[in-house]
Amino acid sequence: MNPTAAILIIGDEILSGRTREANAHHLAGELTRVGIDLKEIRVVPDDQAAIVDALNALRSAYTHVFTSGGIGPTHDDITADAVAAAFGVPIGIREDAATILRAMYARRGVTPNASQMRMARVPEGARLIENVLSGAPGFSVGNVHVMAGVPSIFREMVAALLPGLEHGRPRVVCEVRFEVPEGTIAAPLSALAADFPDLQMGSYPFHAEGIRGTNIVIKGYDPARVDAAFARLEEEVPRD
Amino acid sequence: MNPTAAILIIGDEILSGRTREANAHHLAGELTRVGIDLKEIRVVPDDQAAIVDALNALRSAYTHVFTSGGIGPTHDDITADAVAAAFGVPIGIREDAATILRAMYARRGVTPNASQMRMARVPEGARLIENVLSGAPGFSVGNVHVMAGVPSIFREMVAALLPGLEHGRPRVVCEVRFEVPEGTIAAPLSALAADFPDLQMGSYPFHAEGIRGTNIVIKGYDPARVDAAFARLEEEVPRD
Known part of the structure; x- marks a missing residue:
C-alpha cells in the first residue's frame, strides 16, 4: 500500500x-x-x-x-x-x-x-x-x-x-486519444474496467475542430497490464 | 447573514x-x-x-x-x-x-x-x-x-x-498596491484590522521588477468603511 x-x-x-x-x-x-x-x-x-x-x-x-x-x-x-x-x-x-x-x-x-x-x-x-x-x-x-x-x-x-519522505510505487499513467464520442466508448470501457480490476480507468470527452472524441486514461502499477488493456480497447471500440 | x-x-x-x-x-x-x-x-x-x-x-x-x-x-x-x-x-x-x-x-x-x-x-x-x-x-x-x-x-x-437561488448582500472588495514589503505593512494592517472588525483584510506580497511590494485587499458590506480603512492605511504605512 x-x-x-x-x-x-x-x-x-x-x-x-x-x-x-x-x-x-x-x-x-x-x-x-x-x-x-x-x-x-x-x-x-x-x-x-x-x-x-x-x-x-x-x-x-x-x-x-x-x-x-x-x-x-x-x-x-x-x-x-x-x-x-x-x-x-x-x-x-x-x-x-x-x-x-x-x-x-x-x-x-x-x-x-x-x-x-x-x-x-x-x-x-x-x-x-x-x-x-x-x-x-x-x-x-x-x-x-x-x-x-x-x-x-x-x-x-x-x-x-x-x-x-517515504516514497511508494509510482503508477504508470497512459493516455490515448480516441476519435469517437464518450458514449460510444462507454460500454467497452466499462467491460474492460470489470476485467482489469487492478487498473483505474477514466474517460475525458473533448470537442475540438469538429471532432467529438474521448481521451482515455489508464493507470496501474504494471506497465504490461496497462498496455494489454489499451490493446483490447483499441480492438473493441466501434469505429464510425 | x-x-x-x-x-x-x-x-x-x-x-x-x-x-x-x-x-x-x-x-x-x-x-x-x-x-x-x-x-x-x-x-x-x-x-x-x-x-x-x-x-x-x-x-x-x-x-x-x-x-x-x-x-x-x-x-x-x-x-x-x-x-x-x-x-x-x-x-x-x-x-x-x-x-x-x-x-x-x-x-x-x-x-x-x-x-x-x-x-x-x-x-x-x-x-x-x-x-x-x-x-x-x-x-x-x-x-x-x-x-x-x-x-x-x-x-x-x-x-x-x-x-x-436566494442571493445575499454582496461584499465590496477593494485592492490597493503598496510598494513596501509585507513585513513593513504588517503592524499598521494589524492595528487597522483591530479597529475595523466589520471588514476582512488580506495581504499578498509580490516581488516583481525589483520591487518588493504588497497588495492589500479589504472586503466589507459598507463601501464607505472600506474607503475609510484604506485612507487610514495610506497615512500610516511607513514609506522608504
Missing part, C-alpha cells in the same frame, strides 16, 4: 475567487511521481477553527497532510498557530529559524521588525523546511507539512521536503 | 495532477458577486464512499453544496448514484431528462445507446439544471446542486442555476 496524502489550502483569497489556486495542481503531480497517493484536497478560510477542524480530520485519515498558505508576517497569517492548536503544543520564536530570518534580512541590508520575526514562530517539536528563495522556513509537525502560499516558494519547499 | 456554500469537485484526474481544476475558481467569483459566502472547497476521488461522506458533511454544514464532475456516460461517472445514496432516495431514468437527451442526439442524427441514456438517470425528487451546450442536464436535490465537470458546460449550468 502506498502512503496517502491530503492537501489543505488556507486562504480567503481562493474562496472569494480573487486568486486562482495553483499549488495543489503542482504538488498533485509531484506526489503521483513519487508514489504517494493524493486522496483529498480542501480549501478553507483564514479562520482558526476551520483550519484546526480540517487539520485534525485530515491528519488522522491520511499518511501526510501538506498545507499551503497563511505563514507570512501579517495578522491574517494564522496557520502556525492553528497547527500548534491542532497538536496541542506551544508555539514561539525558535532560535534556528530566527537566525535564518535575520541572515536573510541582513543580506538585504534590513533589520527585521516584530512582524517579520513572527515568521520564526513554529510549534514546539517542529522540523524546519528550507526556503531557499526568501528565508522564512516552512515546518513539519508529526505528519503535517506546512508550506508557503506564494507559488515559487511553495515549489522550492516541496522540492526540499519530498526527498525525505 | 448571507447564505453559505461549499464546492465539491469529484475526479481522480484532479488528484493525480493530470487536470488543472478550473470550475471552483469560476464559481467562487460568481458566488462572491451574488452574496453567497463560499466557505470550503473539497476535491475527492471517483469513489462512492468518499463522495457520500463529503456530501453529507458539506450539505449539513452549509446552505448550498455545488458539485462538479462525474455525471457523464461512463462507468466512472458515479456522482448521481452517490447523491441518491447520500439522500437515501432511489435513482432511475427520468422521462423529462430522457426526452431532452433523445432530442439532443436526434439533432446530431444519432440514436443514443444505453451508456448515453445513463445521463438521464437522476435521484427521485430532483429538479433538472438546463445544459444548453450538450443536453445532458445537471440536477438539484435538496441543497445539493450537481453539475458537469467539462468547464464550458459547468459555466452554462451555473448561469442557469444561480438566478433561482
Whole structure:
C-alpha cells in the first residue's frame, strides 16, 4: 500500500475567487511521481477553527497532510498557530529559524521588525523546511507539512521536503486519444474496467475542430497490464 | 447573514495532477458577486464512499453544496448514484431528462445507446439544471446542486442555476498596491484590522521588477468603511 496524502489550502483569497489556486495542481503531480497517493484536497478560510477542524480530520485519515498558505508576517497569517492548536503544543520564536530570518534580512541590508520575526514562530517539536528563495522556513509537525502560499516558494519547499519522505510505487499513467464520442466508448470501457480490476480507468470527452472524441486514461502499477488493456480497447471500440 | 456554500469537485484526474481544476475558481467569483459566502472547497476521488461522506458533511454544514464532475456516460461517472445514496432516495431514468437527451442526439442524427441514456438517470425528487451546450442536464436535490465537470458546460449550468437561488448582500472588495514589503505593512494592517472588525483584510506580497511590494485587499458590506480603512492605511504605512 502506498502512503496517502491530503492537501489543505488556507486562504480567503481562493474562496472569494480573487486568486486562482495553483499549488495543489503542482504538488498533485509531484506526489503521483513519487508514489504517494493524493486522496483529498480542501480549501478553507483564514479562520482558526476551520483550519484546526480540517487539520485534525485530515491528519488522522491520511499518511501526510501538506498545507499551503497563511505563514507570512501579517495578522491574517494564522496557520502556525492553528497547527500548534491542532497538536496541542506551544508555539514561539525558535532560535534556528530566527537566525535564518535575520541572515536573510541582513543580506538585504534590513533589520527585521516584530512582524517579520513572527515568521520564526513554529510549534514546539517542529522540523524546519528550507526556503531557499526568501528565508522564512516552512515546518513539519508529526505528519503535517506546512508550506508557503506564494507559488515559487511553495515549489522550492516541496522540492526540499519530498526527498525525505517515504516514497511508494509510482503508477504508470497512459493516455490515448480516441476519435469517437464518450458514449460510444462507454460500454467497452466499462467491460474492460470489470476485467482489469487492478487498473483505474477514466474517460475525458473533448470537442475540438469538429471532432467529438474521448481521451482515455489508464493507470496501474504494471506497465504490461496497462498496455494489454489499451490493446483490447483499441480492438473493441466501434469505429464510425 | 448571507447564505453559505461549499464546492465539491469529484475526479481522480484532479488528484493525480493530470487536470488543472478550473470550475471552483469560476464559481467562487460568481458566488462572491451574488452574496453567497463560499466557505470550503473539497476535491475527492471517483469513489462512492468518499463522495457520500463529503456530501453529507458539506450539505449539513452549509446552505448550498455545488458539485462538479462525474455525471457523464461512463462507468466512472458515479456522482448521481452517490447523491441518491447520500439522500437515501432511489435513482432511475427520468422521462423529462430522457426526452431532452433523445432530442439532443436526434439533432446530431444519432440514436443514443444505453451508456448515453445513463445521463438521464437522476435521484427521485430532483429538479433538472438546463445544459444548453450538450443536453445532458445537471440536477438539484435538496441543497445539493450537481453539475458537469467539462468547464464550458459547468459555466452554462451555473448561469442557469444561480438566478433561482436566494442571493445575499454582496461584499465590496477593494485592492490597493503598496510598494513596501509585507513585513513593513504588517503592524499598521494589524492595528487597522483591530479597529475595523466589520471588514476582512488580506495581504499578498509580490516581488516583481525589483520591487518588493504588497497588495492589500479589504472586503466589507459598507463601501464607505472600506474607503475609510484604506485612507487610514495610506497615512500610516511607513514609506522608504
